[in-house]
Amino acid sequence: MFDLVYRFDPTNTAQRKMPLNAAEACQLLMQGNQYFVDITGASGKESKERVIPLNHRTFGSGDGDIPAQAPFAAVLGCADARVPPEMVFGKGCNELFVVRVAGNVLGQESLGSMRCAVSHFPTLKILVVLAHSKCGAVRETVDMYLEPRRYMEMATDYSLRCVEEQILVAVRVAAMSMEEVYGSQVIRGQGGRNALIETAVVLNAAWIAACLRQEFRTRFPDVGVVFGTYDLISRCVRLPLSPSRQPSEEERGLFTPPEDAGKFRQLALRMCSGNLVRSLIGERPCAA
Helix, strand or coil: CEEEEEEECCCCCCCCCCCCCHHHHHHHHHHHHHHHHHHHCCCCCCCEEEEEEECCCCCCCCCCCCCCCCCCEEEEECCCCCCCHHHHCCCCCCCEEEEECHHHCCCHHHHHHHHHHHHHCCCCCEEEEEEECCCHHHHHHHHHHHCCHHHHHHCCCHHHHHHHHHHHHHHHHHHHHHHHHHCCCHHHCHHHHHHHHHHHHHHHHHHHHHHHHHHHCCCCCCCEEEEEEECCCCCCEECCCCCCCCCCCCCECCECCCCCHHHHHHHHHHHHHCHHHHHHHCCCCCCC
16 A cells, blocks of 8 residues: 655745756656655555655645746656656656657657747756557557558548557567567567567657657757656566566666667667567577
8 A cells, every 4th residue: 555645835935956967857757766666566564655745836825826837857758547757757746847649759749849848948957758568559550560451440540640650660660670680470479569569669769759859959958868668567667678577777767869770770679689578479588
């Protein structure tokens, strides 16, 4: 059992500590995720409490004063109802600027929202693309890739097609990489399909983060851009190289997106060679 408590103290006038740069912002996010992992891991025999403090500087007092927006991070996340970014990162009101859309894709509205955040909030230090395991939008795109006739079923639905066509880039790279490592038939079985989904989830987030970095690196070079995958089982933000519920230090965290096509391919091959993909397709995992 656990309690997640938002506590408003109108007498508390202290300024919250703000990160000075992207590295500190990333560290603050991962500390919050560790709090979330710890509290949600409580068994029925123990009780844990996580208090998220609010004061008039972040929440307003209710007497008509309106706090200025002061997020330190902007998060482009999936609209999946199981992945609320403020809870995932253990943050409260006025700390995160959140944009959510199916598949965490970067359409014009999403990009415009992120540009608004970067342009208007001097407190902003980092942009985060947050994907998650077993993403439904990625799953639908994988099924369309494996069965091209399905494309015709949604070809006239422009809004849905816009989402899936963006994800298709990551799915294609994931499929090519899996075939390179395991052979041309690997993605045709159920295990191969599941492995393709989880690989594409990561590559989609990495690709979108790379696009965001390219978009903002000239005018806003001090704003960092990272990506990560929220594991629905372990509740960790990680790079899912293994099926373990206790990710290694190598897996845990938010990551800088690939610099170029070659680095993007390296990430794809790294994912495909990891124990998560091996376990899903029935290959013996590599020794740790």
